[in-house]
Amino acid sequence: MAVAAVTKxxxxxxxxxxxxxxxxxxxxxxxxxxxxxxxxxxxxxxxMRFGDIIAGVLPGAFxxxxxxxxxxxxxxxxxxxxKPWTPDFDKSLAENGLKHKDxxxxxxxxxxxxxxxxx
Amino acid sequence: MDMTVAKxxxxxxxxxxxxxxxxxxxPSYQKMEDIYPYIAYEGIKIHDWDKWEDPFRLTMxxxxxxxxxxxxxxxxxxxxxxxxxxxLNVTDARYLNxxxxxxxxxxxxxxxxxxxxxxxxxQFPGPGPRVACLMQSVDExxxxxxxxxxxxxxxxxxxxxxxxxxxxxxxxxxxxxxxxFDDAITAGPFEFMVSIGFSFxxxxxxxxxxxxxxGAAYNGDMAAMTFGFSAQSDEAxxxxxxxxxxxxxxxxxxxxxxxxxxxxxxxxxxxxxxLTLVAMMMDYxxxxxxxxxxxxxxxxxxxxGGALFKDLARYGITMPKCAEHIALxxxxxxxxxxxTFYNYGAASNFHTWMPxxxxxxxxxxxxxxxxxxxxxxxxxxWREQAAKGNxxxxxxxxMLCQTCQIPMIFTEPGDPTKICYREVDYKNEKYHFCSDHxxxxxxxxxEKYVQAWLPVHQIYQGNCFPEGTDPTVEGFDPLxxxxxxxxxxxxxxxxxxxxxxxxxxxxEWRGQATKNx
Amino acid sequence: xxxxxxxxxxNEETRPIIEAILxxxxxxxxxxxxxxxxxxxxxxxxVRRETIEEIxxxxxxxxxxxxxxxxxxxxxxxxxxxITLFWKA
Numbered sequence: 255m256a257v258a259a260v261t262k263x264x265x266x267x268x269x270x271x272x273x274x275x276x277x278x279x280x281x282x283x284x285x286x287x288x289x290x291x292x293x294x295x296x297x298x299x300x301x302m303r304f305g306d307i308i309a310g311v312l313p314g315a316f317x318x319x320x321x322x323x324x325x326x327x328x329x330x331x332x333x334x335x336x337k338p339w340t341p342d343f344d345k346s347l348a349e350n351g352l353k354h355k356d357x358x359x360x361x362x363x364x365x366x367x368x369x370x371x372x373x
Numbered sequence: 374m375d376m377t378v379a380k381x382x383x384x385x386x387x388x389x390x391x392x393x394x395x396x397x398x399x400p401s402y403q404k405m406e407d408i409y410p411y412i413a414y415e416g417i418k419i420h421d422w423d424k425w426e427d428p429f430r431l432t433m434x435x436x437x438x439x440x441x442x443x444x445x446x447x448x449x450x451x452x453x454x455x456x457x458x459x460x461l462n463v464t465d466a467r468y469l470n471x472x473x474x475x476x477x478x479x480x481x482x483x484x485x486x487x488x489x490x491x492x493x494x495x496q497f498p499g500p501g502p503r504v505a506c507l508m509q510s511v512d513e514x515x516x517x518x519x520x521x522x523x524x525x526x527x528x529x530x531x532x533x534x535x536x537x538x539x540x541x542x543x544x545x546x547x548x549x550x551x552x553x554f555d556d557a558i559t560a561g562p563f564e565f566m567v568s569i570g571f572s573f574x575x576x577x578x579x580x581x582x583x584x585x586x587x588g589a590a591y592n593g594d595m596a597a598m599t600f601g602f603s604a605q606s607d608e609a610x611x612x613x614x615x616x617x618x619x620x621x622x623x624x625x626x627x628x629x630x631x632x633x634x635x636x637x638x639x640x641x642x643x644x645x646x647x648l649t650l651v652a653m654m655m656d657y658x659x660x661x662x663x664x665x666x667x668x669x670x671x672x673x674x675x676x677x678g679g680a681l682f683k684d685l686a687r688y689g690i691t692m693p694k695c696a697e698h699i700a701l702x703x704x705x706x707x708x709x710x711x712x713t714f715y716n717y718g719a720a721s722n723f724h725t726w727m728p729x730x731x732x733x734x735x736x737x738x739x740x741x742x743x744x745x746x747x748x749x750x751x752x753x754x755w756r757e758q759a760a761k762g763n764x765x766x767x768x769x770x771x772m773l774c775q776t777c778q779i780p781m782i783f784t785e786p787g788d789p790t791k792i793c794y795r796e797v798d799y800k801n802e803k804y805h806f807c808s809d810h811x812x813x814x815x816x817x818x819x820e821k822y823v824q825a826w827l828p829v830h831q832i833y834q835g836n837c838f839p840e841g842t843d844p845t846v847e848g849f850d851p852l853x854x855x856x857x858x859x860x861x862x863x864x865x866x867x868x869x870x871x872x873x874x875x876x877x878x879x880x881e882w883r884g885q886a887t888k889n890x
Numbered sequence: 891x892x893x894x895x896x897x898x899x900x901n902e903e904t905r906p907i908i909e910a911i912l913x914x915x916x917x918x919x920x921x922x923x924x925x926x927x928x929x930x931x932x933x934x935x936x937v938r939r940e941t942i943e944e945i946x947x948x949x950x951x952x953x954x955x956x957x958x959x960x961x962x963x964x965x966x967x968x969x970x971x972x973i974t975l976f977w978k979a
Contacts, residue, residue, distance in 0.1 A: 429956075683977070686979060
């Protein structure tokens, strides 16, 4: 469908990749840990190594949670746009096929938040 | 002896006819479509504008008379409250955060509503709706002004309200109410009337004003109570206008029914998402609670809205389909919202806190199916950590819904443990949504919502720092720069209520007011 | 029938009006809330000018009610003599 309008109605989208100074947006959510109220939005260069996000960025974002230190990253499984997906930690975001505004989430087996409440 | 009985010159119906339709004329040397250029493009067909009549039959002369009386009443109470240092009589200083939320989130919408009704009124060829829109337009600017005036007294003493309008246009969560109204006023005049006049005023306004005003009354805030009641006395007329407009449009042509139904579906959902802020206010921010969000939803939407949609069924209008989804959220909405503000307490213009033991018990009793299981463990953890000096402040920006602009905090309908993710690819760009309803609204008019000013994305684009900021310098602190852009002072306007300047000042002043020092 | 209601501010002006409403609508139920009186009725509620005038002993213009009204539910119709709230279904 289209907007009902009195004249031509066309505007550029506000959040295209060219506006982020060389970065692309990546959204990351941690399943069963709603202590963090929503998934996070990050601007990363497409050349960034995926493993550097895990080692360098996620501790700052999710480290407050007591479960975070217990994560075994070799056991986590991932979803991209809700479908199972396997990242290569040694490859860049672009090489992993991650595009601007992709959403990924990870599940950490055995870790289900504060007292198992998914918080 | 013969008594001469004073007889009114005209009855109400005749006076209404004379003072509305009687003042109208048919243009002779300009075409109707040139005078009313926005009346056809939305697809609504109107055959006889004279069929519309204000059921209150209020005319402008009577309008001014009663509005003047309302203003006199309002200001006599406000003056007395101020003269008596009324602000020290509120239940406790946490209450004031409700006032901050209202002033920065709602009062600016009153002003936009004023503009919206002025515009809609100008576009309608019928004198009946035109006069009613004029009155509502004047009402709305009165509301904005009296609210600002009433709250200005609090601003002398408490933090976070000093630049509410600046905040409204910039602060991350205020983009939610702002974009809601921007969406409405950029629609055509008929959609505006259905969105604000009907869906917001008739279906949802009771959920906004009645709890807020009775909350103010319960918490000793006579200033907010009196402006609330003064505004609400106009609201009954607005609701009537909203309902009459819907009935009028539906009666004019059967082709209007599906268009109106789509607008009702859209705007009930859009309005409900904005009310997330009210849900949290009712369950968490009023030190003395009036009723729970869930109870208020059941009375004012399920019961009252149920009666309304049953009445509209004769036109072929049905209950908005989002109602089923909303019913699943009513046990969770306020808790998920308060958790969000607790997360981002460093970036808001009011204080947040963890409920105390009594308040947790109240929440458990009002939400037996959800609170203890899903939210209490989270809160107890946060409370323990805060006691250890490790209060949680989330400093990483959240992912937002493209339509409602709320962070993606809402859970799957029926599963409160999983965030609800929805997405759409449109013209090689990805868009994300909190729900099927926000996704459908986008899909219907993607050209509109691709322009959304999403605060998180704007921050990352570098558009939310004070002029002259260089984000590339070493040690750049983006949160500090964003707070400066918001005109908020870190450590004074934001963070936890515990330890705040508001808390300290209120305790000290109340002490002075009740003791000889 | 669904419930219609009218909510008025609690004050000296509305006291006789509420009395009149209850007199004219035997089935109506009063729900007193903080600073607000809500009157619920099944399907239909009438506010009559004459009853208010009898109770207060003065002329009353039903439009004065504008000043003290908080909210309502139902279709509305106002004349010189009556305000009626009603559902058709």
